[in-house]
Amino acid sequence: MYQKYKDVAEFRMIYIKEAHAADSNWPMRYAIEKGINQQTNYKDRCTTAKMLMKEKKLTMPMLIDGMDNKVNAAYSALPDRVFLVRTDGRLGVAADRGPWGFKPGLKAVDKWLKEYRETKKEPELSEEALAAAKKKEKTKKK
């Protein structure tokens, strides 16, 4: 997808804390095999991220979440999640978290960017979604 749409959109992968580290309560088999524990420092997180990029041959620019996991928390992203940010700063796609949301999220992003490329306009937000978001923003301000 990055290769397909990098001319019309910016892409960033954000490396967040491990979801199923070897030393977690719910470890993945490959995490145990490769000895991937939850990182306790930023340098180790970068090392594992580099390992991922190399093994999966990723070319997308990658950002690393801090050890305070602040960005992960702000986006409620664990274990994985896909978003598309419109140029007005609103979310055009906000997929569900985890395996049930990741692939549908990528599909939604693909659909959004396809339309954007064809029409040269960002797909409009539904009135209901926009009204609900603005209502939430007002409540937060109070």
Next chain:
Amino acid sequence: MRIGLGIIAALCCCIVLVSDLDAQRRGDRKKRRNSKGLKVAEMAPEFKLKSLDGKSEFDLAKAKKGKKPIVLIFGSYT
């Protein structure tokens, strides 16, 4: 005979009720899971993060001004 039929009918009703409740519970669980966090049309939380090589910093607020939509993919090795 009638009593037997009555018992079977009552059992059937119970099964339907229990499966209905279970489906409702599953639906509620799914709704809760899906409603967690941000939704379409909400403002994307701003952040600044360093790139993997540590040489640059990505600032969402500045990147938005670039007039290109931004795809954010969160994940980890595991």
